[in-house]
Amino acid sequence: MTIRAVVKGVGHYLPERVVPNSEFEATLDTTDEWIRTRSGIERRHFAAEGETTSDLAVKAAKAALKNAGLEADDIDAIVLATSTPDLTFPSVATMVQEKLGMTRGFGFDVQAVCAGFVYALTNANALIVSGQAKRVLVIGAETFSRIMDWTDRATCVLFGDGAGALVLEGADGAGNNADRGILSADLNSDGRYRDMLYVDGGVSTTGTSGKLRMQGNALFRQAVEKLTSTARTALKKIDLGDSDVNWIVPHQANIRIIQGTAKKMGLSMDNVIVTVQDHGNTSAASIPLALSVGAAEGRIKEGDLVLTEAIGGGLAWGAVVLRW
Template sequence: MAGRSVVVGVGHYLPERIVPNSEFEKTLDTTDEWIKTRSGIERRHFAAEDETTSDLATKAAEAALADAGLTADDIDAIVVATSTADLTFPSAATMVQAQLGMTKGFAFDVQAVCAGFVFALTNANALIVSGQAKRVLVIGAETFSRIMDWTDRSTCVLFGDGAGALVLELQEGEGTAQDRGILATDLNSDGRYKDLLYVDGGVSTQSTGHLRMQGNQVFRHAVEKLTKTAETALESAGLGNSDVDWIVPHQANIRIIQGTAKKMGLPMDNVVVTVQDHGNTSAASIPLALSVGKQRGQIKQGDLVVTEAIGGGLAWGAVVLRW
């Protein structure tokens, strides 16, 4: 027998305001066609002025708890993956804890930019397997619209706001690759590549800053590193690419998603794609896609799911789980 972290609930939240590509044509030298061709993005959601990352996270958490048939009292810990927390401190996770009315347990944030949810899921799994927690709410939430340079047409059209959440629960498995739950994880980072994707401001530099990205360079690293991390995680679970029912990738760019699937030898029919509707929601993109994928009837209990992501740092990783 082996303790496994099993997904028992999933949910998401998207802000009301939908921003189609055409809205950028008014202020930038760009077109709907150019954005669609280069990224696959058609629209994204932007948070309202009074809506913060912890607000989005709380709504996604409530949806995931409802899906699991649980309440905040059933949760031992909250891990929020975000690069756009409401305040410098405290963590967005403690704000979610308060908004949910959860007065016990613990909560903290994880910061690995677009790879944040994979890092959060890996940490939550470790907490469960080590006996530190029985049920963990894992949330990815972002308001990237707050760090955009609206004059930079190469970046500001790519990102959106949103949140997704999972409830992980300790369950007994047989210790085989047929178990439900998280079967393997793989995390990586290489700080030498900082200049490819970063925000040019922060607390100790005393400015908020804007997102800066060398898109071509990030693209060059993405397909190779995403394929390798996914295959490494599968191998450590004793599985191969042909065992995969669904790739649920970080939704950054349709060309990266297509390139990774092709390199893994899997058809796009086995990939959950939401980038057209959400844009790049950074740490929120994988849990958003998992929730939408379940809603659409794509992801079903027993399916083998691989999530993979790469983001600023560079940081990248993958999680293999049986739904």
């Protein structure tokens, strides 16, 4: 028998404040049409004053635990992906642990920017397969509105805040690609591309959090090729191909990247979960948000083969294949 990390529950949370594209027209040389045609984004959510990344993460975690029929102390570990922590340290995961009333186990953060949730899933899977944990709460949570340069129309209109969470539980599998749970993963990074997407501040450089900077066109050219390649590598590891995928649940950065990757893989957009129009780019939160929405709407069903893939600053990119 083979141990598989199976999805037992899923949930998400979005801040109450909804920001339509039109809100930017008063302060920037932009329009709703300009934003929609270039990104597919129509609106996004921004955290309220005093509402932190850990606050969003806790609400998503509670939703996922409820969906799984579990309590906080049923969880052995929290793996949380974020690039916008409440504090430099301690980790957001330990803050979530305390706020959930979880009195056992351990938690830690993963930082791979927009690819963070793929990295977090891979780490959580390793904990379960190795026997270190039986149940792991995997969370992606971001408050990117806190690191925006509101004078830069190329970036500040793209990002939003939110959180999504999965509960993974170890279960016996047959050891083949028909098993439920995480079947394979592929992770990559290349620091030579760091200037394509970064924040221009930090503890050891400026002593400030800095603002997000992005070379959008250059990043777009890298994205489709790298996302397609990592997806196919992950599928090949378990002797599956593009046509075996029921759902692509991609990082929700830009509708053109999403469409380009689906086209290159020969898959219809009918097989893609798209939430970018409602949430914007929520970085590490975007995949679990989309998974939660897809499951809640009854599209993602038990037994479906789900491909998640993402690329972000670093550059870091990767894919996880799982059977729901």
